[in-house]
Amino acid sequence: xxxxxxxxxxxxxxxLDAAALARLGPALAxxxxxxxxxxxxxxxxxWGVPPGEMRRVPLTLELEPIGFLAxxxxxxxxxxxxxxxxxxxxxxxxxxxxASALHLEAVAExxxxxxxxxxxxxxxxxxxxxxxxxxxARVQHxxxxxxxxxxxxxxxxxxxxxxxxxxxxxxxxNNPLGFIGSNLSTFKTYLERFAALQxxxxxxxxAWRELDLDFILEDAADLLADSARGIExxxxxxSDLKSFxxxxxxxxxxxxxxxxxxxxxxxxxxxxxxxxxxxLALTPLPRLVCLPGHLNQLFFNIVRNAVQAIxxxxxxxxxxxxxxxxxxxxxxxxxxxxxxxxxxxCEHAFEPFxxxxxxxxxxxxxxxxxxxxxxxxxxxxxxxxxxxxxTTVTVFFPLVP
Amino acid sequence: MAEREGNSLSxxxxxxxxxxSGKTTNLLRLHDLLAPELxxxxxxxxxxxxxxxxxxxxxxxxxxPSGLLLKFRLFTVPGQIAHDGTRKAVLSRAxxxxxxxxxxxxxxxxxxxxxxxxxxxxxxxxxxxxxLPLIVQFNKRDLPDAVPEGELRERWAAAPWPLVxxxxxxxxxxxxxxxxxxxxxxxxxxxxxxxxxxxxxxEAKFIAGALGQG
Numbered sequence: 001x002x003x004x005x006x007x008x009x010x011x012x013x014x015x016l017d018a019a020a021l022a023r024l025g026p027a028l029a030x031x032x033x034x035x036x037x038x039x040x041x042x043x044x045x046x047w048g049v050p051p052g053e054m055r056r057v058p059l060t061l062e063l064e065p066i067g068f069l070a071x072x073x074x075x076x077x078x079x080x081x082x083x084x085x086x087x088x089x090x091x092x093x094x095x096x097x098x099a100s101a102l103h104l105e106a107v108a109e110x111x112x113x114x115x116x117x118x119x120x121x122x123x124x125x126x127x128x129x130x131x132x133x134x135x136x137a138r139v140q141h142x143x144x145x146x147x148x149x150x151x152x153x154x155x156x157x158x159x160x161x162x163x164x165x166x167x168x169x170x171x172x173x174n175n176p177l178g179f180i181g182s183n184l185s186t187f188k189t190y191l192e193r194f195a196a197l198q199x200x201x202x203x204x205x206x207a208w209r210e211l212d213l214d215f216i217l218e219d220a221a222d223l224l225a226d227s228a229r230g231i232e233x234x235x236x237x238x239s240d241l242k243s244f245x246x247x248x249x250x251x252x253x254x255x256x257x258x259x260x261x262x263x264x265x266x267x268x269x270x271x272x273x274x275x276x277x278x279x280l281a282l283t284p285l286p287r288l289v290c291l292p293g294h295l296n297q298l299f300f301n302i303v304r305n306a307v308q309a310i311x312x313x314x315x316x317x318x319x320x321x322x323x324x325x326x327x328x329x330x331x332x333x334x335x336x337x338x339x340x341x342x343x344x345x346c347e348h349a350f351e352p353f354x355x356x357x358x359x360x361x362x363x364x365x366x367x368x369x370x371x372x373x374x375x376x377x378x379x380x381x382x383x384x385x386x387x388x389x390x391t392t393v394t395v396f397f398p399l400v401p
Numbered sequence: 402m403a404e405r406e407g408n409s410l411s412x413x414x415x416x417x418x419x420x421x422s423g424k425t426t427n428l429l430r431l432h433d434l435l436a437p438e439l440x441x442x443x444x445x446x447x448x449x450x451x452x453x454x455x456x457x458x459x460x461x462x463x464x465x466p467s468g469l470l471l472k473f474r475l476f477t478v479p480g481q482i483a484h485d486g487t488r489k490a491v492l493s494r495a496x497x498x499x500x501x502x503x504x505x506x507x508x509x510x511x512x513x514x515x516x517x518x519x520x521x522x523x524x525x526x527x528x529x530x531x532x533l534p535l536i537v538q539f540n541k542r543d544l545p546d547a548v549p550e551g552e553l554r555e556r557w558a559a560a561p562w563p564l565v566x567x568x569x570x571x572x573x574x575x576x577x578x579x580x581x582x583x584x585x586x587x588x589x590x591x592x593x594x595x596x597x598x599x600x601x602x603x604e605a606k607f608i609a610g611a612l613g614q615g
Contacts, residue, residue, distance in 0.1 A: 005494060007413060007458075007474065009406075062441040062460035063472055064409070091444070099446055099455045105490035109525075113486070 006101035012040045012059065012067035015093045021047040024089065028082050034074035036082075040067045057083045061094055170238045177238075181231055184224055191220050236266075254287040257295065257330060257397075261321055264299040268307065275316035276307055282323045285330055288397055290377055298373040302334045302393050305367065309338025309391060317390075329379075329398040336392075341385040349383055370395075403496050403590055409462075409470035410594055414582060415492055418501035419508065419515040420452070420480030423540040426569040427501060427578070428459040428475055434576050436613035438463040439470075453479045456491050463610035466601035473583075473611055485518065492519075493526040497534035497586045499578060500562075501569075504539045504547035534585035535562045538578045543568040576612065583608045 016024065021038065025047040029036040037048035045051060046067070054072045057079055058065035069083045195217055201208055208214075265280055272278060303319060310317035317337045324331055341349065350371045367383075374381040378398055385391035404411045416424040425445065432443050441460035448454045457477040464470050476495075478488040492498075500519060502512040523530040537560070539553055550566055557564050563581045567574025587596070587604045596602040602610070 006490065007476065007494065009411070060441075062474070063439040063462040064470070091442075095444060095446060098444075098458075102455050102487065102490055105493070106484075106486035109489045110486035113525075 006098050006105055009062065010066070010094050010097060012038070012090075013046060015066075015090055015097065016046070020093075024086070028069075028086065031085075032071060032074045032078050032082055034071050034078075036074070037070040038067065039070055041065055043068070055079060059083065059087060059090065061087070061090060066090075173234065173238050177231055177235055181228070184227055184231070188221075188224055191217060191224070252289055252291055255290055255292040255295070256287055257285050257290075257332065258282045258323055260292060260295050260299055261323060261332070263296055264303055265321065267300065268303050272307065273311055276310050277316075277318045278303070278307070279318060279320050280322075281320060283325070285323055285325060286399060288330060288377075288399065290397070291373075294373045294376070298370045298395070299332070299334075301367070301370045302395070306334050306336035306338065306391065306393070309336050309340070311338070313337075313339035313388075326396070329396055332395045332397075334393045334395075335390065337390040340387040340389050340391055341383075342387055346383055346385055350381075403594065405594070408468060409472055411472040411474060412496045412586060412590070413494055414473060414475050414497045414499065414586070415495040416475065416477045416499045416501055417488070417492065417515070417519050418480060418540075419503060419511040420482075422480060422501045422503040422508070422512075422515075423567075423569040424477040424480065424501045425453055425457050427499070427538075427540070427567075427575050428457050428477060430569050430572045430575045431461075431475065431579055432459055434572060435461060435579075435611075437461050437611055438613065439472075440613075452481065453477055454484075455479065455487060461611060463613070465596070465610070467599060469600050471602075471607075471610065480515070485522070488518070489522045489526055492522050492528070495528060495533075496590065497536075497582055498523075499536045499538055499582055502537065502539050504541045504553075504566075505544050506546045506548055509548070532589070534582065534589050536565055536578055536581045536585060537562050538565045538567050538574070540567045540569050540574075542566050542574070543571060580608050580612060583611050 016038075025036065025038065029048070035049045037051050037054065038046045039051065039056070040046055041064070043051070048070075049072075051070055052072060054070040055074070055076065056068045056070045059067040059069060069079065069086060071079050074082070194213070198208060198213070261280060261282060265278055269278055299321075303321065306319040310319065320333075320335045322333050322335075349367050367381075371381050374395055374397075380396045382394045382396075383391065384394075403413075416427055418424055425447075428443060432440070439460075439462035441462075444458040446453065446455040446457070456479070457475075459475040460472060461475065462470055462472040476491055478484075478491045498519065500516060502508075502516075520530055523533060537557065539548075539550075541547060542550075553566075554564060563585070565574060565578040565581055567578055569575050584604060587607045591597055591602075591604070591607070594600075596607060
């Protein structure tokens with residue numbers, strides 16, 4: 001119990017304030033027809049004549065008196081009757097006051113409950129709002145990711161298609177080239193027959209001179225030679241293109257990496273943008289057990305990146321490819337003086353799909369694929385770059401002793 | 402929390418439970434049955450259909466050999482769902498609780514919900530539920546569809562609280578229940594208030610004094 005709770009033991013002065021005493025006192029005194037005093041539990045006067053020689057009767061609501069009714073000259077039975085009357089009033093009053101106090105406590109408790117619930121709801125709302133924002137951001141991020149992935153798949157499919165196309169074209173073109181080469185060879189034999197005709201004719205035959213057959217035979221030989229060289233060039237282009245498709249050379253073999261580098265240079269030179277120069281500084285290399293098609297792709301990716309780096313820098317530049325033997329293996333370097341890479345770019349450069357270019361402008365697979373190919377050959381690939389100055393990619397392949 | 406004032410010590414005991422489980426009837430029967438040295442009139446606040454609106458209060462008391470007056474103020478709470486705020490307010494500052502459950506099979510859910518509410522409300526008003534003197538009374542044992550006593554004992558076997566069976570309407574079990582409450586209260590409060598060492602009250606005398614025996 002406490003001084004403030006509804007369940008405290010109420011004091012007489014709390015139950016009967018001055019106004020109540022002013023009404024009840026005179027009424028009771030009138031009924032008694034005598035003097036009267038109302039005392040609290042401690043005997044202090046609350047109303048009426050000062051106590052002297054008086055008869056007291058206790059006012060008990062629960063177990064102990066909360067006060068006394070006292071009179072000096074009232075008849076005893078009347079005093080008891082007055083007490084009973086007053087107790088009825090006090091019981092009604094204490095019920096009222098306890099109920100009121102309890103109601104206030106209950107309302108306060110309900111209010112506290114509502115405040116707790118309100119705080120909980122505010123917290124819940126904040127949590128849901130945050131979750132909603134996170135979901136929105138996550139959805140946007142994933143949509144962007146999906147779009148990027150779709151673009152990458154599209155690029156990958158295009159590359160695969162190019163590979164298939166290269167293989168198909170190589171096959172389709174090689175057949176007619178064979179026919180043409182064979183036919184030209186036969187035609188050369190026929191020219192020789194024509195040339196032999198001159199011996200059967202009289203010297204300075206008018207018909208021979210009139211037809212200018214000397215010139216014709218000479219020129220025909222030149223035409224045949226030119227055509228043969230053209231055919232050879234076509235065959236080499238087809239062969240170079242085929243070497244990057246990885247379709248027909250999936251088995252390991254001894255290869256001269258300088259030949260791979262020359263293939264790459266030949267293909268790359270055919271599409272070099274203006275202002276970009278490609279130079280080779282190759283030294284003789286021992287043959288390496290490798291997958292030549294894969295290494296072709298590796299070198300092509302690195303050289304292409306270097307060319308693009310110079311283009312991105314928006315100025316003229318050079319891509320320099322060098323090869324050499326170092327302790328334990330072969331080292332190949334591709335150096336460009338393009339725009340270079342930041343430290344962060346270098347850090348992510350070998351990650352799949354990493355690219356600083358817009359989606360669609362590059363697949364972001366070049367260096368990742370390159371690294372995978374190098375690792376598959378037990379090699380190492382390293383990248384060093386300075387923004388604004390250029391990039392060096394160094395590839396090392398161990399030679400098996 | 403027991404309140405020491407002058408030469409008296411007051412304990413607040415609350416009868417808690419689902420609606421119409423017999424809380425008020427418990428107090429009415431105690432009023433009829435007990436004859437302690439001091440017994441006050443029952444104070445009730447009921448609605449027109451005799452449902453407890455705010456609380457009931459039955460004061461009981463006796464004087465220890467040392468002269469200390471011990472008071473027991475027995476309160477009931479309203480059981481209806483709508484009065485949870487009032488229940489919390491009545492429950493606050495309680496020194497002990499009698500949980501009055503209804504034995505009828507159909508009331509098992511109400512019993513469970515009310516007990517859950519008791520636990521939660523104790524925490525709300527700052528009572529230490531784990532150490533609160535608590536007696537569980539299954540009232541209305543006279544009903545034909547009352548859950549068998551054995552089943553109830555088995556169900557509450559793991560609970561730490563004493564189980565009492567009563568039919569308050571017939572006056573059966575309510576005094577034994579109050580005695581169990583007094584026993585639990587004594588074990589919780591005696592040392593703090595030096596009941597045995599200073600006031601000459603052992604547990605038996607404490608219970609006998611409150612019940613008005615001997």
